[in-house]
Amino acid sequence: MIELQNVAYSYGGGELFNDISLKLAPGSFHFLTGPSGVGKSTFLKLCYMELAATSGQVRVFGADASQMTRDDIARNRRRIGVVHQDCKFLDHLPLAANVALPLTVAGRDASAEAANLTELLNWVGLSQHTDALPPQLSGGERQRAALARAVIMSPDVILADEPTGNVDWEMSQRLLSLLVELNRMGKTIMVATHDLALIRAAKAQVGARVLRIQNQSVQLAGADL
Amino acid sequence: MNQAIVALRALFVGDVHADRVVPPTGYTAWLTLFVSGAMAFLAVFALALSLATGRLADRWSSELARSSTLRISAPSGQMAAQTQAALEVLRTTPGVASARALDEAEQRALLEPWFGPDLPVDSLPIPQLIEVIEDNDGFDAEGLRQRLAGEAPGAVLDDHTRWRTPLVKAADRLRLLGVISIILIAATTAAMITLAANAALAANLQVIRVLRLVGARDVYIARAFVRRFTLRALVGAGVGTVLAMIAVAILPDAQAAGGFLTGLGFQGVHWLLPLLIPPLAAIVSFWATRTAALRTLGGMT
Numbered sequence: 372m373i374e375l376q377n378v379a380y381s382y383g384g385g386e387l388f389n390d391i392s393l394k395l396a397p398g399s400f401h402f403l404t405g406p407s408g409v410g411k412s413t414f415l416k417l418c419y420m421e422l423a424a425t426s427g428q429v430r431v432f433g434a435d436a437s438q439m440t441r442d443d444i445a446r447n448r449r450r451i452g453v454v455h456q457d458c459k460f461l462d463h464l465p466l467a468a469n470v471a472l473p474l475t476v477a478g479r480d481a482s483a484e485a486a487n488l489t490e491l492l493n494w495v496g497l498s499q500h501t502d503a504l505p506p507q508l509s510g511g512e513r514q515r516a517a518l519a520r521a522v523i524m525s526p527d528v529i530l531a532d533e534p535t536g537n538v539d540w541e542m543s544q545r546l547l548s549l550l551v552e553l554n555r556m557g558k559t560i561m562v563a564t565h566d567l568a569l570i571r572a573a574k575a576q577v578g579a580r581v582l583r584i585q586n587q588s589v590q591l592a593g594a595d596l
Numbered sequence: 597m598n599q600a601i602v603a604l605r606a607l608f609v610g611d612v613h614a615d616r617v618v619p620p621t622g623y624t625a626w627l628t629l630f631v632s633g634a635m636a637f638l639a640v641f642a643l644a645l646s647l648a649t650g651r652l653a654d655r656w657s658s659e660l661a662r663s664s665t666l667r668i669s670a671p672s673g674q675m676a677a678q679t680q681a682a683l684e685v686l687r688t689t690p691g692v693a694s695a696r697a698l699d700e701a702e703q704r705a706l707l708e709p710w711f712g713p714d715l716p717v718d719s720l721p722i723p724q725l726i727e728v729i730e731d732n733d734g735f736d737a738e739g740l741r742q743r744l745a746g747e748a749p750g751a752v753l754d755d756h757t758r759w760r761t762p763l764v765k766a767a768d769r770l771r772l773l774g775v776i777s778i779i780l781i782a783a784t785t786a787a788m789i790t791l792a793a794n795a796a797l798a799a800n801l802q803v804i805r806v807l808r809l810v811g812a813r814d815v816y817i818a819r820a821f822v823r824r825f826t827l828r829a830l831v832g833a834g835v836g837t838v839l840a841m842i843a844v845a846i847l848p849d850a851q852a853a854g855g856f857l858t859g860l861g862f863q864g865v866h867w868l869l870p871l872l873i874p875p876l877a878a879i880v881s882f883w884a885t886r887t888a889a890l891r892t893l894g895g896m897t
Contacts, residue, residue, distance in 0.1 A: 472807075
């Protein structure tokens with residue numbers, strides 16, 4: 372699905388990653404952890420091509436990201452659902468339109484998939500809030516809406532950046548179970564989180580692997596979690 | 597061709613959902629409308645000016661070119677004979693449609709504005725004037741002068757070229773100024789629309805970023821902006837053009853006063869020309885917004 376080969380990334384200040392090689396196999400469930408500021412979000416951004424690797428190669432669905440045109444990137448993003456840390460909604464559109472946004476921008480008729488949308492909003496427990504504007508929702512509701520938007524295109528890969536960052540434990544359990552359910556449906560999942568309790572809870576439900584960012588590199592964490 | 601139709605249809609009919617993804621903008625919309633309206637208004641006047649001066653130049657050169665004057669200054673004894681000889685020369689000159697010696701009353705009428713009505717023309721050594729009307733081909737002025745020098749030595753041919761040329765040149769220059777004004781107006785419109793579009797793009801940077809992240813292609817995002825600005829420019833320019841055309845139509849008729857003002861306006865099919873201004877404004881706006889949008893998008897991932 373997504374493959375990194377000897378990837379390095381550096382920004383003005385210095386080098387964040389050095390020589391990372393990693394392969395996300397179809398149907399796998401990964402956690403990405405490490406202290407905050409270590410580059411978890413940056414790592415995800417390399418995966419959904421918001422950032423380009425300074426050296427090495429990022430291959431998305433078999434194609435070299437650095438060789439893709441802007442339209443190629445747009446089309447590939449439709450196959451990657453991303454749950455952003457800060458959700459990134461269009462605040463002037465109601466929740467239902469925001470969740471359906473990937474369909475809209477892909478030129479698909481959102482009204483033709485209204486049944487899908489309703490089912491999806493039910494699944495994340497937001498069917499009562501379809502007409503609410505994003506700023507009117509609570510943190511947990513926004514996170515669930517972001518998850519709904521990430522999966523509406525039925526993507527092959529779902530990347531979630533601190534999806535439980537500002538929700539309580541109970542809500543993070545609900546989000547986790549939604550992600551686990553998606554993984555059982557065959558989606559490749561990667562969740563960046565610093566919440567070790569969440570990872571432990573997940574390991575009870577799914578065969579998740581844990582990647583830790585350390586010393587500018589990504590390592591497979593041991594069984595200590 | 598089909599693609600172009602689909603693109604045009606998308607532009608005008610639009611996609612309700614695509615339109616909604618960019619939040620509505622309040623006052624920049626009105627500014628764009630106002631700017632395109634004002635620019636169209638000015639463009640109509642620049643167009644009227646260049647068309648009117650163009651007509652003026654044509655009229656001056658054709659009317660004056662078709663008539664010339666022969667002036668015969670001779671001692672009173674030879675006047676009649678020389679006039680007769682000159683008329684004979686003119687009659688046999690190819691390109692001269694008619695030639696006629698002005699009679700006394702006509703000559704007096706010509707002098708009246710300068711010397712008053714009571715001028716005793718008889719007692720003054722006034723030259724005899726002969727009005728020469730050319731046919732369409734015109735005559736060879738130099739050849740005529742040489743023949744006249746032999747037959748009627750007191751005759752001087754004035755084919756009006758001397759004072760016609762600077763007038764026509766002035767009118768042509770005015771027409772050029774009008775054309776330059778129209779080009780400047782179009783360029784200014786493009787510049788202002790670009791500024792407005794850049795403001796709208798900057799205000800919606802967050803929206804654009806979100807659209808990119810959920811997989812929108814550049815053309816999709818650009819279209820949302822391009823459509824708005826194109827329609828605003830079209831509507832604004834339409835209103836401005838209609839108002840300016842009404843203003844030109846009700847310009848007081850200066851026929852009596854004569855002169856240059858007489859012709860400022862449109863005649864006949866020229867009334868259709870200003871109707872090109874709104875579509876041209878829309879094209880300028882389309883191009884300016886699209887360029888601005890794609891440039892902004894090129895700067896983000």
